[in-house]
Amino acid sequence: MNNFSNRVCSMQASPIRKLVPFAQAAKADGVKVYHLNIGQPDIKTPKGFFDAVKNFDNDVLEYAVSQGIPELIEALQNYYKTYNMDFDKDELLITNGGSEALLFAMMATCDPGDRLLIPEPFYTNYNGFGQCVNVGVTPITTKAENGFHLPSKDEILAKIDDKVKAILISNPGNPTGAIYTKEELEMLAEIAIEKNLWIISDEVYREFVYDGLEYTSFGNLENVKDRVIIIDSVSKRYSACGARIGSIASKNKELIAQIMKLCQGRLCVPTLEQVGAVELYKTPVSYFKEVNDEYKKRRDVLYGELMKAEGVICEKPTGAFYIVAKLPVDNAEDFVKWMLTEFRVDGETVMATPAEGFYATPGLGKDEIRLAYILKEEDLRKAGEILRKGLEAYAKVNK
Amino acid sequence: MNNFSNRVCSMQASPIRKLVPFAQAAKADGVKVYHLNIGQPDIKTPKGFFDAVKNFDNDVLEYAVSQGIPELIEALQNYYKTYNMDFDKDELLITNGGSEALLFAMMATCDPGDRLLIPEPFYTNYNGFGQCVNVGVTPITTKAENGFHLPSKDEILAKIDDKVKAILISNPGNPTGAIYTKEELEMLAEIAIEKNLWIISDEVYREFVYDGLEYTSFGNLENVKDRVIIIDSVSKRYSACGARIGSIASKNKELIAQIMKLCQGRLCVPTLEQVGAVELYKTPVSYFKEVNDEYKKRRDVLYGELMKAEGVICEKPTGAFYIVAKLPVDNAEDFVKWMLTEFRVDGETVMATPAEGFYATPGLGKDEIRLAYILKEEDLRKAGEILRKGLEAYAKVNK
Numbered sequence: 001m002n003n004f005s006n007r008v009c010s011m012q013a014s015p016i017r018k019l020v021p022f023a024q025a026a027k028a029d030g031v032k033v034y035h036l037n038i039g040q041p042d043i044k045t046p047k048g049f050f051d052a053v054k055n056f057d058n059d060v061l062e063y064a065v066s067q068g069i070p071e072l073i074e075a076l077q078n079y080y081k082t083y084n085m086d087f088d089k090d091e092l093l094i095t096n097g098g099s100e101a102l103l104f105a106m107m108a109t110c111d112p113g114d115r116l117l118i119p120e121p122f123y124t125n126y127n128g129f130g131q132c133v134n135v136g137v138t139p140i141t142t143k144a145e146n147g148f149h150l151p152s153k154d155e156i157l158a159k160i161d162d163k164v165k166a167i168l169i170s171n172p173g174n175p176t177g178a179i180y181t182k183e184e185l186e187m188l189a190e191i192a193i194e195k196n197l198w199i200i201s202d203e204v205y206r207e208f209v210y211d212g213l214e215y216t217s218f219g220n221l222e223n224v225k226d227r228v229i230i231i232d233s234v235s236k237r238y239s240a241c242g243a244r245i246g247s248i249a250s251k252n253k254e255l256i257a258q259i260m261k262l263c264q265g266r267l268c269v270p271t272l273e274q275v276g277a278v279e280l281y282k283t284p285v286s287y288f289k290e291v292n293d294e295y296k297k298r299r300d301v302l303y304g305e306l307m308k309a310e311g312v313i314c315e316k317p318t319g320a321f322y323i324v325a326k327l328p329v330d331n332a333e334d335f336v337k338w339m340l341t342e343f344r345v346d347g348e349t350v351m352a353t354p355a356e357g358f359y360a361t362p363g364l365g366k367d368e369i370r371l372a373y374i375l376k377e378e379d380l381r382k383a384g385e386i387l388r389k390g391l392e393a394y395a396k397v398n399k
Numbered sequence: 400m401n402n403f404s405n406r407v408c409s410m411q412a413s414p415i416r417k418l419v420p421f422a423q424a425a426k427a428d429g430v431k432v433y434h435l436n437i438g439q440p441d442i443k444t445p446k447g448f449f450d451a452v453k454n455f456d457n458d459v460l461e462y463a464v465s466q467g468i469p470e471l472i473e474a475l476q477n478y479y480k481t482y483n484m485d486f487d488k489d490e491l492l493i494t495n496g497g498s499e500a501l502l503f504a505m506m507a508t509c510d511p512g513d514r515l516l517i518p519e520p521f522y523t524n525y526n527g528f529g530q531c532v533n534v535g536v537t538p539i540t541t542k543a544e545n546g547f548h549l550p551s552k553d554e555i556l557a558k559i560d561d562k563v564k565a566i567l568i569s570n571p572g573n574p575t576g577a578i579y580t581k582e583e584l585e586m587l588a589e590i591a592i593e594k595n596l597w598i599i600s601d602e603v604y605r606e607f608v609y610d611g612l613e614y615t616s617f618g619n620l621e622n623v624k625d626r627v628i629i630i631d632s633v634s635k636r637y638s639a640c641g642a643r644i645g646s647i648a649s650k651n652k653e654l655i656a657q658i659m660k661l662c663q664g665r666l667c668v669p670t671l672e673q674v675g676a677v678e679l680y681k682t683p684v685s686y687f688k689e690v691n692d693e694y695k696k697r698r699d700v701l702y703g704e705l706m707k708a709e710g711v712i713c714e715k716p717t718g719a720f721y722i723v724a725k726l727p728v729d730n731a732e733d734f735v736k737w738m739l740t741e742f743r744v745d746g747e748t749v750m751a752t753p754a755e756g757f758y759a760t761p762g763l764g765k766d767e768i769r770l771a772y773i774l775k776e777e778d779l780r781k782a783g784e785i786l787r788k789g790l791e792a793y794a795k796v797n798k
Binding site: 003004005006007008009011012013014017040041042043044045049050053054056059060061062063064066096097099100103107108109110111112114125128129132133134165196198239240241242243244254255257258259260261262264265266267268269270271272273276 | 402403404405406407408410411412413416439440441442443444448449452453455458459460461462463495496498499502506507508509510511513524527528531532533564595597638639640641642643653654656657658659660661663664665666667668669670671672675
């Protein structure tokens with residue numbers, strides 16, 4: 001009895017997961033492991049969330065409405081207004097995390113065999129979601145050497161055949177930390193119009209933009225407003241990853257009506273988490289400022305350490321809380337494993353994520369890692385040092 | 400810009416939804432509407448759920464592990480033990496409601512173009528989930544006249560071609576309220592073995608069995624344990640529909656490992672709801688006894704009223720909290736609409752669900768409705784009376 005579907009068999013188990021036993025073994029040996037491999041922030045979740053949940057006082061925990069509770073829809077409307085995006089109530093849907101929002105956007109725009117155009121490296125689960133609904137990925141390769149910015153319009157156009165139905169981008173980028181310029185977005189918008197494509201814009205890191213850089217949302221481009229689907233989530237913005245509250249926003253009301261059928265199929269998103277999320281959206285702007293300053297400091301610390309290491313190539317990322325760095329190694333996965341099993345500085349080591357899993361093109365990313373700067377400054381400085389020393393030692397071992 | 404996927408276009412908007420405006424209009428006119436159309440129980444959620452959520456005291460609401468938090472996995476293990484089902488920890492997964500459990504079971508067993516064998520009438524969303532992942536439904540028709548029990552083995556075998564990959568049943572049945580006998584399950588098990596099919600057993604109403612009837616779970620049949628996938632949920636069992644905590648259980652560890660990849664893709668199920676659900680599973684058995692007695696009483700009241708109406712055909716259901724009744728009308732949807740727009744008894748009326756949407760075979764169910772007996776006895780008696788009087792009046796109007 002082993003007849004699994006091809007689609008589920010084609011999915012890879014989490015690339016991080018196979019390294020977890022090595023981290024566990026190190027910890028069992030009393031080694032302290034700095035986890036730069038996961039995107040779980042240590043920032044406090046705004047207290048309003050917990051207070052609202054604690055004040056919930058119905059006797060029966062009933063189904064919520066499929067769209068999302070009206071209070072949360074309204075909170076989301078107000079949130080978008082601060083970014084000069086004006087969404088009607090019937091242009092918004094609450095989802096089980098950004099994950100479900102992505103899955104639904106793919107289901108609504110692509111049939112089996114269709115494809116998404118995605119700049120690589122990209123969030124691994126884009127591929128996973130695609131596989132489970134039989135949607136392929138056509139990658140646009142971007143490079144560490146120029147901060148993972150987009151190639152030329154012609155290069156992108158050359159990738160598009162009639163199976164491509166949507167452009168999917170993460171901006172700010174996970175795993176790259178890149179912020180696309182307004183010109184890059186306008187180029188993608190032109191392409192979407194010329195080729196009649198949807199634009200699925202994953203903007204869950206919207207507030208994580210540094211160095212006073214201008215951030216443009218696809219929601220601000222007037223000429224594509226009927227084809228833009230904005231994916232969002234409270235996870236990173238409010239350090240509430242465990243709430244699993246995401247959303248879909250689109251000025252295309254017919255699209256929202258189509259996706260509403262998917263929402264009705266799964267009935268609703270948890271009631272309590274929605275009640276809590278309403279309060280998250282009331283968090284004062286000062287919170288973002290504080291969080292932003294903190295992450296910027298962390299980025300500078302980690303990037304600074306990386307730059308001290310010989311042969312590391314990466315532009316300073318300007319958004320999200322990730323760095324993808326090209327290392328002077330042949331096989332980054334082997335290096336990450338070696339760090340966990342062999343290398344210690346005062347009984348401590350570092351866990352990174354090999355970046356190969358973020359690429360769709362075979363062979364790319366083999367010498368790259370992704371680092372999340374989600375630890376406090378002091379720990380991050382130590383982790384950066386250990387990583388640098390590890391690279392030096394690894395170079396000697398592999399001479 | 401209207402290129403939606405065929406799969407999303409093929410999905411129907413909720414059949415209940417198009418009648419909602421008529422209910423809203425009636426209410427706006429001051430009419431009281433008894434809702435027998437929805438499966439939202441009025442039973443109190445065990446207080447332990449809310450207490451656990453209120454006692455949660457982490458500062459950061461972090462991602463939970465993809466499988467589900469260990470405490471909940473253990474609680475689920477213990478729960479199944481009371482039904483003589485022994486699941487290892489790696490044979491269980493927590494999901495976003497029974498809905499996600501169903502979707503994942505379909506994805507793991509069926510590729511696009513494959514089919515599920517399902518006794519009809521069935522839970523409408525089976526079809527919806529199937530459509531969004533391109534899986535078809537091959538119905539086995541069951542009838543009100545014999546309490547919606549299964550046809551003969553030969554009749555079922557004749558429906559199966561090589562595109563059918565799994566049998567999907569709901570037991571106790573939604574919308575029928577039927578409990579399959581042990582012999583019926585054994586027959587399906589034989590078929591599954593002969594045709595090498597998976598068995599997806601939706602048992603979310605497991606505790607809702609009346610009249611001292613023996614209930615057999617597919618988890619209790621030894622000869623198919625490697626091909627049974629049990630779908631479960633806290634929604635109905637503990638009147639916690641808004642928690643969206645479901646689960647998948649299977650003795651087939653490889654299947655669980657495959658579905659784990661889907662779980663990793665969506666990262667995790669909300670943390671707080673899982674913390675609460677742990678306590679639900681500690682609810683004493685006396686709770687079920689009380690709830691069960693209450694629903695049995697309600698069933699008797701509603702069924703009694705229905706039987707007073709001339710021409711209504713239905714066997715007394717023995718499980719869940721639904722009745723599907725064949726009415727002496729040509730078009731049940733028209734009747735339901737007429738009740739909402741035209742018929743009142745002392746300023747009150749009743750909303751039922753037309754049953755056509757529960758059938759895959761075109762034309763079936765046109766003269767049937769589903770009723771949920773989820774109101775308290777007194778209200779249910781009134782609602783039953785109004786429905787009966789409505790049928791009499793409708794017969795006169797349509798003579």
